[in-house]
Amino acid sequence: MNRGAAEGRVGVTNQRQRPPRRGQGELEGLVLSALREADGPQTAGSVQERLGGGLAYTTVITILTRLLAKGVVARERAGRSFVWTPVSDHAGLAAHKMRKLLDGESDREAVLASFVTSLEPGDERLLRELLGRAKAEGEN
Structure with a gap:
């Protein structure tokens, strides 16, 4: 019988603990x-x-x-x-990620509709305001 089994440590190995994996990104x-x-x-x-x-x-x-x-x-x-x-700040990076996710979807309308309906009222107001500004700038 091996020594580990005799001491009740069956299957115990002397491996180092690995640090926890980091989250994606x-x-x-x-x-x-x-x-x-x-x-x-x-x-x-x-x-x-x-x-x-x-x-x-x-x-x-x-x-x-x-x-x-x-x-x-x-x-x-x-x-x-x-x-x-x-190249950009945190907001620009987040916008880039959002755009990349949207570009990967086949039903853009469904994704955008789901996104808009999940917004808090203040965020929805802000989005409408930003879209209005962007439209006004495009007309100039």
Whole structure:
């Protein structure tokens, strides 16, 4: 009989506990926040430092590349590296996500109708006001 079984520890292994998985988009949000809080364009290494070094450099590069593909950040060559800047603020990013979700749906009218009917009265008023302003600007 093995020693673990003799001591009543059948099936117990000496594995390290993994940290809990982050939510979808959480790392992208952290990287984007680090870029927004910076004074000007940042290298991937400086973003990694701003995040406390908890992420591998390659992970930061991967996240920045994904954000670039989504049109959320821009990059510019600086020597042998790139510097990265956010393209929009939090509101712009949220609007981009909403638009992307809407573009992925076949019945846009149903999605928009469901969205509008789920709004709080104050948000519905604000949306109507914003649509009215956008229409007036388009007529000018």
